[in-house]
Amino acid sequence: MTDAPKIKALLFDVFGTVVDWRSGVARDVKAFLSRHALSIDALEFADAWRREYVPAMEEIRSGRRPFVRLDVLHRENLVKVLSSHGITSVPPEEVDELNLTWHQLDPWPDSVEGLARLKRRFMIAPLSNGNIRLMLDMAKRAGLPWDAILGAEVVRAYKPSPSAYTDTVDILGLDRAEVCMVAAHNGDLAAARGCGLKTAFIVRPTEHGPAQTSDLRAEQAWDFLATDLNDLATQLGCAN
Template sequence: MTGHAGIKALVFDVFGTVVDWRSGVARAVEPFLQHHAPQLDAHEFADAWRREYSPSMEEIRSGRRPYVRLDVLHRENLVKALAHHGIDGVSADELDELNLAWHWLDPWPDAIEGLLRLKRRFIIAPLSNGNIRLMIDMAKRAALPWDAILGAEVVRAYKPSPRVYTETAEILGLPPDQVCMVAAHNGDLAAARGCGLKTAFVKRPNEHGPAQTTDLSAAQQWDFIADDFNELATRLGCAV
């Protein structure tokens, strides 16, 4: 692992790295499922909804579909997840309300303290596939102390497309090697490293629940490897 000299900004994956999407979505859909499908586990439904995430973005990354924001994809994916489980007769208003589940997610216990420490020394911003309003709503509810909202909607492309990383660095007015991508996902970091960014892996072994099998450890020798944001802040020389 390398030192932090030269790094001016940290940009963060959000779903899974900063916030616990699985628990938050399950909590939000529980009352709906109690009414429409009481036999269905809320976490199982959250997983089914999330499984549509990457395939829906691939339609855009591949050029088969023009860019649309993640709120649009999430709503379409919700309809697919409901159909998969045989749930029908859901009104448009109910769908819109359920779709807001992604706006109200809770941060991991270390996230706020760690971000505040990192913010004293570095520019910090999300580099998420989430759209701007989603990121704003989440930040305001959870008190995420971002300096800016960056990511997919700003550059109108989805990670891991290279332009998401390179254009984000350009927006910050920095060369890529002065920007560090922070993520709990090895694939995200590999894409960022390929674009010249520094990389920091933060372990989130429960992102997908107790049976998680992916991203349990660093797949490469990333520039920084930490168990949580506070450890990352310490490694980056940020005071408590």
């Protein structure tokens, strides 16, 4: 295991690691579908919306499209999913409102307490693909005690592009080995490790629902492996 005293900052993936995006999106989608008398499963709709996430960001990572914030991509993806279900006559302001569901996601039960414990010893900030306003709204609603809001919009790069990690560390004025990336996704951690960051894997076995097949276990020997953020705080010597 890594020597924890050398770590000065923890950077966090947010969607799936700190918050339960699937349940939150489905909650607001269900209300939307009910208002429009649409017999579509809200969880399936949430999953379809999320499936557009990586392809949309890849357009930017590949250089085929200039950087735009995630709110823009989420709205474009929402219109695609609505259209795929034959829903084309929703007023734009209602589409905008539904798009804000990503700003209103609930934390996992351990997240607020775990982050508060970690904050006592380390600098903590999101390194998320979510944009600044999204992260701020989510933090205000959920009580996430970040020291700063960092991530894709700040460095104009989406994970897992190397600059998303290295430029964020540069903003903190730290060496890469002094920063630990915390995520429930092996791919995110592999990219961070490739840039010289320390890594902590948090197991979130129901991020994608009860039939989840991905990221159920650590795929590399990450520096830390924890069942949740409280477990990580304990491993890193943070008091209750």
